[in-house]
Amino acid sequence: MKTSPQPKGPWIHRFSIRIFTVVLAILVYWVLGFLVEDIKSIKGPQYDEIERKHVDQTLVERDKNLVADIAELDRAISNKREEIRIVGDSSRNLQETITQMIELQKLSVQKSITLPEAEQTNLSESLSRFLEYQRRYQEYNAELSALTDRKQSLESERLIVKRKIEQQQKPARDEYQRLAEKHRLRLAAFQLMILIPLLAVGVFLTVKKRGSIYFPLFLGYGAAVLLKVSLVVHAYFPSRYFKYILVTVLLVAVARLLIYFIRVVAFPKAQWLTKQYREAYERFLCPVCEYPIRTGPRKFLFWTRRTVNNVVLPQEAHGDKPYSCPACGTALFEECPECHGIRHALLPHCEHCGAAKEIAENSGNSGSGNLHQAASR
Structure with a gap:
């Protein structure tokens, strides 16, 4: 075969070819990324819809009502505790006042001094208010106890309802996981159905057009598609399977390169x-x-x-x-x-x-x- 030397061209042109080959690979990878993302946007199974088929909605509604009632009781208990705190503070302050007035009365008796009528009236009113505060304090504590008992009763009922709901949710979760995995594999199949033919075209052009002046074009395209296929396989297949796929691909690639170099040595061009x-x-x-x-x-x-x-x-x-x-x-x-x-x-x-x-x-x-x-x- 007659050979003729091929001019290499200026270094700036060769450098530009390499740079634009990388840019082409990035752009192809970018376009494939858009394509993969569009496929990923396909709607999959909805857990809420599956749950409604398996879970008794009356239980769900009852659970919501119980949550609302418990929240309302929490607010009532908080308000009642605040009322008890205010009554208790008032009662303590009034008790200190009464103690001071009694001490003053004792002192007047010891010194044979007669207290004014107004002081006697204030002491009587203070004692009446103190007794009223004590009555209200006990009443509020009784109401707080009733609210607490009511809350505990509702929480016990909600616990029973939640257990029933969880028992009914288990088959719903199982069905959702099954459908989600099926949808995931379907997405992987759609992506690979598009990427594998593109990869086959890239491999064919890269191998068959090694001597073409447009080889960098095919190389950049093939490298971008190969990288995207590898990432898709890694994303959708379990790691225990992916390692076998990766090793198999590497074995084929190494065997192909070994055969190529053996042929180059044995039958050189x-x-x-x-x-x-x-x-x-x-x-x-x-x-x-x-x-x-x-x-x-x-x-x-x-x-x-x-x-x-x-x-x-x-x-x-x-x-x-x-x-x-x-x-x-x-x-x-x-x-x-x-x-x-x-x-x-x-x-x-x-x-x-x-x-x-x-x-x-x-x-x-x-x-x-x-x-x-x-x-x-």
């Missing part, structure tokens, strides 16, 4: 062969077996792939001659049939006249058998 041969020639190593190419001024020198740049070459002039690797027999330098100059036998073009040779694909690493004379320039 022209572009990979050219790159391999070019790098080997740059290090003066045989492209097939990596034996040093000892020709010209390097004939009696030694080097490796790492030390090739540290070798000091002698200043003697040596003429170019055809050369074959003494280790594997691969022809490395040969005479060009066009200009009759010495050229690299495994590279596509002659360095003197530019005459082309075709590099055969899928022919293994068989040295000179990989190259065939192409007669065209």
Whole structure:
């Protein structure tokens, strides 16, 4: 197959291609996110509707009434306690006043002093009010006790009602969970029904169009869809299942990559062969077996792939001659049939006249058998 070098273009263009590939992936992911959210908005089962089918509504209504009655009793008990507090404070204040008046009366008796009629009247009225406060205090306490008993009775009744409601709610919760899980799986199926075909298209384009100039377009699209599919699977499938799905996908991906690289090594394409041969020639190593190419001024020198740049070459002039690797027999330098100059036998073009040779694909690493004379320039 005849190969022709492809121009890489300015670095700013290559950089822009990478940047816009990432931007394209983000936008595709964004659009898929809108699509997934629209699917998630599909209405699912409503617990209130399911509960009404299983729970006796008279019990629910009774529970609401009991809650309202208990709240009303709480307010009444709070008000009654406030009244008891006020009466108690008044009674204590009045008791202190009466005590002071009695002490004053005792003192007047001891000193044979007669109290005014008004003081006697105040003492009598104070005693009457004190007795009234005591009566009201006992009455309020009795009312508070009655309210407390009523509240306890209602709370006991509500406890019984709540137990009956909870017994009836259990099948309602079970049915809701079953329907919610079914709805959840339905949403996952809807999302995957849309995403899986898009992912298949992305994988197909990415694999089949690797050599296309539009490959970054397909790569960004495929990566965005793959990420969204992974997140959807992780969100809707239990972790114990997701780990098996993830490992299976990784196994398939690793096996596919392994097969690809094995085929690249066993049946290399022209572009990979050219790159391999070019790098080997740059290090003066045989492209097939990596034996040093000892020709010209390097004939009696030694080097490796790492030390090739540290070798000091002698200043003697040596003429170019055809050369074959003494280790594997691969022809490395040969005479060009066009200009009759010495050229690299495994590279596509002659360095003197530019005459082309075709590099055969899928022919293994068989040295000179990989190259065939192409007669065209």
